[in-house]
Amino acid sequence: SAVISQKPSRDICQRGTSLTIQCQVDSQVTMMFWYRQQPGQSLTLIATANQGSEATYESGFVIDKFPISRPNLTFSTLTVSNMSPEDSSIYLCSVGGGGVLLDYGYTFGSGTRLTVV
Amino acid sequence: RKEVEQDPGPFNVPEGATVAFNCTYSNSASQSFFWYRQDCRKEPKLLMSVYSSGNEDGRFTAQLNRASQYISLLIRDSKLSDSATYLCVVSYNAGKSTFGDGTTLTVKP
Numbered sequence: 001s002a003v004i005s006q007k008p009s010r011d012i013c014q015r016g017t018s019l020t021i022q023c024q025v026d027s028q029v030t031m032m033f034w035y036r037q038q039p040g041q042s043l044t045l046i047a048t049a050n051q052g053s054e055a056t057y058e059s060g061f062v063i064d065k066f067p068i069s070r071p072n073l074t075f076s077t078l079t080v081s082n083m084s085p086e087d088s089s090i091y092l093c094s095v096g097g098g099g100v101l102l103d104y105g106y107t108f109g110s111g112t113r114l115t116v117v
Numbered sequence: 118r119k120e121v122e123q124d125p126g127p128f129n130v131p132e133g134a135t136v137a138f139n140c141t142y143s144n145s146a147s148q149s150f151f152w153y154r155q156d157c158r159k160e161p162k163l164l165m166s167v168y169s170s171g172n173e174d175g176r177f178t179a180q181l182n183r184a185s186q187y188i189s190l191l192i193r194d195s196k197l198s199d200s201a202t203y204l205c206v207v208s209y210n211a212g213k214s215t216f217g218d219g220t221t222l223t224v225k226p
Binding site: 001033041042043044045092104105106107108109110111113 | 151153158159160161162163166204206213214215216217218219
Protein backbone atom coordinates (compact mmCIF):
# COMPACT_ATOMS: atom_id res chain seq x y z
CA SER A 1 0.00 0.00 0.00
CA ALA A 2 1.01 3.61 -0.51
CA VAL A 3 3.02 5.51 2.07
CA ILE A 4 1.86 9.04 2.81
CA SER A 5 3.90 11.78 4.41
CA GLN A 6 1.70 14.48 5.92
CA LYS A 7 2.86 17.68 7.52
CA PRO A 8 2.71 19.54 9.75
CA SER A 9 1.76 16.96 12.35
CA ARG A 10 0.31 19.64 14.58
CA ASP A 11 -0.01 23.38 14.80
CA ILE A 12 -1.52 26.04 17.00
CA CYS A 13 -2.79 28.99 14.99
CA GLN A 14 -4.33 32.36 15.65
CA ARG A 15 -7.89 32.92 14.52
CA GLY A 16 -8.15 34.69 11.18
CA THR A 17 -4.97 33.12 9.81
CA SER A 18 -4.60 30.26 7.33
CA LEU A 19 -2.75 26.97 7.48
CA THR A 20 -1.67 24.82 4.56
CA ILE A 21 -1.34 21.09 5.08
CA GLN A 22 0.73 19.01 2.71
CA CYS A 23 0.53 15.36 1.72
CA GLN A 24 3.17 13.56 -0.30
CA VAL A 25 2.54 10.04 -1.58
CA ASP A 26 5.31 7.63 -2.53
CA SER A 27 3.46 6.54 -5.68
CA GLN A 28 1.23 8.11 -8.30
CA VAL A 29 -2.44 8.07 -7.39
CA THR A 30 -5.43 9.35 -9.29
CA MET A 31 -7.51 10.52 -6.37
CA MET A 32 -6.57 11.94 -3.01
CA PHE A 33 -9.07 12.63 -0.29
CA TRP A 34 -9.13 15.11 2.54
CA TYR A 35 -10.97 14.34 5.76
CA ARG A 36 -11.69 16.13 8.98
CA GLN A 37 -12.05 14.43 12.33
CA GLN A 38 -13.43 16.66 15.03
CA PRO A 39 -12.77 15.80 18.67
CA GLY A 40 -14.56 12.64 19.70
CA GLN A 41 -16.13 12.19 16.29
CA SER A 42 -15.56 10.10 13.21
CA LEU A 43 -14.13 11.17 9.90
CA THR A 44 -15.98 13.45 7.52
CA LEU A 45 -14.93 13.77 3.89
CA ILE A 46 -14.12 17.35 2.96
CA ALA A 47 -13.25 16.92 -0.70
CA THR A 48 -11.75 14.74 -3.37
CA ALA A 49 -8.67 16.10 -5.13
CA ASN A 50 -8.07 14.99 -8.70
CA GLN A 51 -4.97 15.96 -10.60
CA GLY A 52 -5.67 18.41 -13.38
CA SER A 53 -9.14 19.43 -12.27
CA GLU A 54 -10.82 21.29 -9.48
CA ALA A 55 -11.47 19.45 -6.27
CA THR A 56 -14.95 18.10 -5.60
CA TYR A 57 -16.33 19.31 -2.29
CA GLU A 58 -18.83 17.58 -0.06
CA SER A 59 -21.89 19.27 1.30
CA GLY A 60 -20.99 21.79 3.96
CA PHE A 61 -17.49 22.44 2.65
CA VAL A 62 -16.58 25.20 0.20
CA ILE A 63 -13.53 26.04 -1.84
CA ASP A 64 -13.11 29.49 -0.33
CA LYS A 65 -12.71 27.99 3.13
CA PHE A 66 -10.76 24.87 2.14
CA PRO A 67 -8.85 25.52 -1.08
CA ILE A 68 -7.09 22.43 -2.38
CA SER A 69 -4.22 22.07 -4.79
CA ARG A 70 -3.26 18.95 -6.70
CA PRO A 71 -0.32 19.89 -8.91
CA ASN A 72 0.72 16.31 -9.72
CA LEU A 73 -0.15 12.69 -9.02
CA THR A 74 1.88 12.43 -5.81
CA PHE A 75 1.12 15.65 -3.96
CA SER A 76 -1.77 17.67 -2.60
CA THR A 77 -2.34 20.52 -0.19
CA LEU A 78 -5.34 21.57 1.83
CA THR A 79 -5.55 25.10 3.19
CA VAL A 80 -7.77 25.97 6.12
CA SER A 81 -8.54 29.64 5.57
CA ASN A 82 -9.57 32.41 7.93
CA MET A 83 -9.53 30.00 10.83
CA SER A 84 -11.83 30.08 13.82
CA PRO A 85 -11.80 27.90 16.94
CA GLU A 86 -14.47 25.72 15.30
CA ASP A 87 -11.83 24.63 12.79
CA SER A 88 -9.85 22.95 15.55
CA SER A 89 -9.72 19.37 14.40
CA ILE A 90 -7.55 16.65 12.94
CA TYR A 91 -7.17 16.85 9.19
CA LEU A 92 -6.18 13.72 7.28
CA CYS A 93 -5.34 13.01 3.69
CA SER A 94 -6.01 9.63 2.18
CA VAL A 95 -5.47 7.61 -0.96
CA GLY A 96 -6.79 4.30 -2.16
CA GLY A 97 -10.19 2.86 -2.86
CA GLY A 98 -9.16 0.92 -5.93
CA GLY A 99 -9.28 -2.71 -6.87
CA VAL A 100 -11.64 -4.61 -9.12
CA LEU A 101 -14.10 -4.89 -6.26
CA LEU A 102 -13.18 -1.45 -4.89
CA ASP A 103 -11.99 -3.34 -1.85
CA TYR A 104 -8.46 -2.07 -1.49
CA GLY A 105 -9.39 0.26 1.32
CA TYR A 106 -7.72 3.53 2.07
CA THR A 107 -4.38 4.56 3.47
CA PHE A 108 -4.26 7.66 5.62
CA GLY A 109 -1.60 10.19 6.37
CA SER A 110 -0.68 10.54 10.02
CA GLY A 111 -2.91 13.58 10.39
CA THR A 112 -2.52 17.23 11.27
CA ARG A 113 -3.80 18.21 14.68
CA LEU A 114 -4.91 21.83 14.40
CA THR A 115 -5.78 24.03 17.35
CA VAL A 116 -7.11 27.51 16.67
CA VAL A 117 -6.87 29.99 19.52
CA ARG B 118 -30.78 8.73 10.29
CA LYS B 119 -27.04 8.43 9.76
CA GLU B 120 -25.76 6.69 6.64
CA VAL B 121 -23.61 4.36 8.74
CA GLU B 122 -24.55 3.47 12.28
CA GLN B 123 -22.49 1.52 14.73
CA ASP B 124 -22.98 0.16 18.21
CA PRO B 125 -22.26 3.15 20.42
CA GLY B 126 -20.16 1.21 22.91
CA PRO B 127 -17.91 1.47 24.76
CA PHE B 128 -17.15 -2.19 25.12
CA ASN B 129 -15.11 -3.21 28.14
CA VAL B 130 -14.13 -6.86 28.07
CA PRO B 131 -11.60 -9.09 29.83
CA GLU B 132 -8.70 -10.61 28.00
CA GLY B 133 -9.70 -13.75 26.16
CA ALA B 134 -13.28 -12.67 25.64
CA THR B 135 -15.12 -12.72 22.33
CA VAL B 136 -16.67 -9.44 21.30
CA ALA B 137 -18.85 -8.53 18.34
CA PHE B 138 -19.47 -5.14 16.75
CA ASN B 139 -22.40 -4.37 14.50
CA CYS B 140 -22.87 -1.77 11.83
CA THR B 141 -25.81 -0.91 9.56
CA TYR B 142 -25.79 1.24 6.44
CA SER B 143 -28.61 2.96 4.62
CA ASN B 144 -27.37 3.24 1.03
CA SER B 145 -28.34 0.05 -0.79
CA ALA B 146 -26.01 1.02 -3.67
CA SER B 147 -22.97 0.67 -1.42
CA GLN B 148 -20.28 -1.40 -3.05
CA SER B 149 -17.47 -1.94 -0.62
CA PHE B 150 -17.20 -2.33 3.10
CA PHE B 151 -14.37 -2.11 5.57
CA TRP B 152 -13.44 -2.22 9.19
CA TYR B 153 -10.73 0.20 10.29
CA ARG B 154 -8.95 0.42 13.56
CA GLN B 155 -7.98 3.77 15.08
CA ASP B 156 -5.70 4.01 18.07
CA CYS B 157 -5.79 7.10 20.25
CA ARG B 158 -4.25 10.09 18.48
CA LYS B 159 -3.39 8.01 15.44
CA GLU B 160 -4.76 7.78 11.91
CA PRO B 161 -7.22 5.02 10.99
CA LYS B 162 -5.66 1.85 9.62
CA LEU B 163 -7.39 -0.75 7.50
CA LEU B 164 -8.21 -3.85 9.51
CA MET B 165 -10.03 -5.80 6.84
CA SER B 166 -12.30 -5.53 3.86
CA VAL B 167 -15.69 -7.21 4.24
CA TYR B 168 -17.26 -9.54 1.69
CA SER B 169 -20.63 -11.21 1.37
CA SER B 170 -18.95 -14.57 1.71
CA GLY B 171 -17.47 -13.50 5.00
CA ASN B 172 -13.79 -13.32 5.67
CA GLU B 173 -11.49 -14.24 8.46
CA ASP B 174 -8.04 -13.02 9.42
CA GLY B 175 -6.71 -14.78 12.47
CA ARG B 176 -8.87 -13.86 15.44
CA PHE B 177 -10.97 -11.44 13.37
CA THR B 178 -14.03 -12.40 11.35
CA ALA B 179 -16.09 -9.99 9.29
CA GLN B 180 -19.51 -10.62 7.80
CA LEU B 181 -21.65 -8.70 5.35
CA ASN B 182 -25.37 -9.16 4.86
CA ARG B 183 -26.42 -7.08 1.87
CA ALA B 184 -30.10 -7.93 2.23
CA SER B 185 -30.18 -6.55 5.75
CA GLN B 186 -27.52 -3.89 5.02
CA TYR B 187 -25.58 -5.07 8.01
CA ILE B 188 -21.89 -5.62 8.73
CA SER B 189 -20.30 -7.27 11.71
CA LEU B 190 -16.86 -7.76 13.19
CA LEU B 191 -16.09 -10.56 15.60
CA ILE B 192 -12.92 -10.58 17.67
CA ARG B 193 -12.05 -13.83 19.40
CA ASP B 194 -9.62 -14.29 22.28
CA SER B 195 -9.30 -10.55 22.85
CA LYS B 196 -5.84 -9.18 23.60
CA LEU B 197 -4.91 -6.02 25.46
CA SER B 198 -3.52 -4.74 22.17
CA ASP B 199 -6.97 -4.94 20.59
CA SER B 200 -8.02 -1.90 22.64
CA ALA B 201 -8.87 0.77 20.07
CA THR B 202 -11.77 2.38 18.27
CA TYR B 203 -13.19 0.30 15.43
CA LEU B 204 -14.67 2.19 12.50
CA CYS B 205 -17.16 0.76 10.04
CA VAL B 206 -16.68 2.26 6.58
CA VAL B 207 -18.97 1.98 3.59
CA SER B 208 -18.17 3.12 0.04
CA TYR B 209 -20.54 3.40 -2.91
CA ASN B 210 -17.89 4.31 -5.41
CA ALA B 211 -14.13 4.59 -5.45
CA GLY B 212 -14.21 7.99 -3.87
CA LYS B 213 -17.19 8.25 -1.57
CA SER B 214 -16.65 6.69 1.80
CA THR B 215 -18.80 7.17 4.84
CA PHE B 216 -17.42 6.43 8.27
CA GLY B 217 -19.39 5.27 11.24
CA ASP B 218 -18.85 7.05 14.53
CA GLY B 219 -16.76 4.16 15.79
CA THR B 220 -17.03 1.71 18.65
CA THR B 221 -14.46 1.88 21.40
CA LEU B 222 -13.12 -1.37 22.78
CA THR B 223 -11.14 -1.65 25.97
CA VAL B 224 -9.68 -5.03 26.80
CA LYS B 225 -8.75 -5.37 30.45
CA PRO B 226 -6.31 -7.80 32.07
